[in-house]
Amino acid sequence: MGNREDLLAGARKAILERGVAKTTARDIAAAAGVSLAAIGYHFGSKERLITEALAEALGTGIGDSMEALINDTSGTPLLAAFAQMWDGMGEVFENNREGMLASLENLLRVARSPESQEFMTDSLSGAYEDLARSMREAHPALDHDAARAIAELYFVLTQGLGVLWMITRGKNLPDGARLTEAIAVLAQDLRT
Numbered sequence: 001m002g003n004r005e006d007l008l009a010g011a012r013k014a015i016l017e018r019g020v021a022k023t024t025a026r027d028i029a030a031a032a033g034v035s036l037a038a039i040g041y042h043f044g045s046k047e048r049l050i051t052e053a054l055a056e057a058l059g060t061g062i063g064d065s066m067e068a069l070i071n072d073t074s075g076t077p078l079l080a081a082f083a084q085m086w087d088g089m090g091e092v093f094e095n096n097r098e099g100m101l102a103s104l105e106n107l108l109r110v111a112r113s114p115e116s117q118e119f120m121t122d123s124l125s126g127a128y129e130d131l132a133r134s135m136r137e138a139h140p141a142l143d144h145d146a147a148r149a150i151a152e153l154y155f156v157l158t159q160g161l162g163v164l165w166m167i168t169r170g171k172n173l174p175d176g177a178r179l180t181e182a183i184a185v186l187a188q189d190l191r192t
Contacts, residue, residue, distance in 0.1 A: 004042045006032040011053035016098055020050060020105040047109060051116040054103050055123055061099055062158065063127065065092040067134040070154075074138040078150075079184060081139070083176030089158065093165045100166055128152050
């Protein structure tokens with residue numbers, strides 16, 4: 001690994017041990033085994049490094065799990081696949097709980113940092129495309145635009161349900177069947 005990758009790994013390690021607010025640039029550099037100046041050289045700021053480290057970690061942990069859930073729905077009708085997907089997300093959230101806590105802690109910092117906002121905004125398209133690719137692999141009849149629309153919905157639902165899941169530990173949240181019922185009602189309304 002190079003210094004950049006070491007810093008990303010060091011940031012994730014320090015954040016999971018200390019939390020976002022208590023993690024210093026020195027903590028990250030020490031965990032990465034690199035100089036403090038390397039943060040500025042590779043990322044410009046500690047804030048940008050933290051944003052990228054958490055986005056990458058959660059993107060990999062949650063994103064890979066979502067892709068696996070999507071792949072498990074191959075050949076399943078789309079509404080049933082949708083329900084199956086959301087019934088599996090509680091386990092995904094549980095398996096990524098510490099990273100999600102750090103991400104929630106980081107959210108306000110990102111909202112106040114134009115640099116971090118820019119990174120997150122730029123990253124969204126890649127996240128949507130990754131999910132859309134998985135949707136098309138599992139459901140080849142979908143065209144790119146339809147797969148992308150579903151991917152965007154999945155991403156937005158993941159963000160919202162993820163926050164609610166962290167607060168409630170999954171209690172009193174809609175399951176896949178309930179979310180599917182809502183989508184079916186909305187779709188029916190569009191037809192009339």
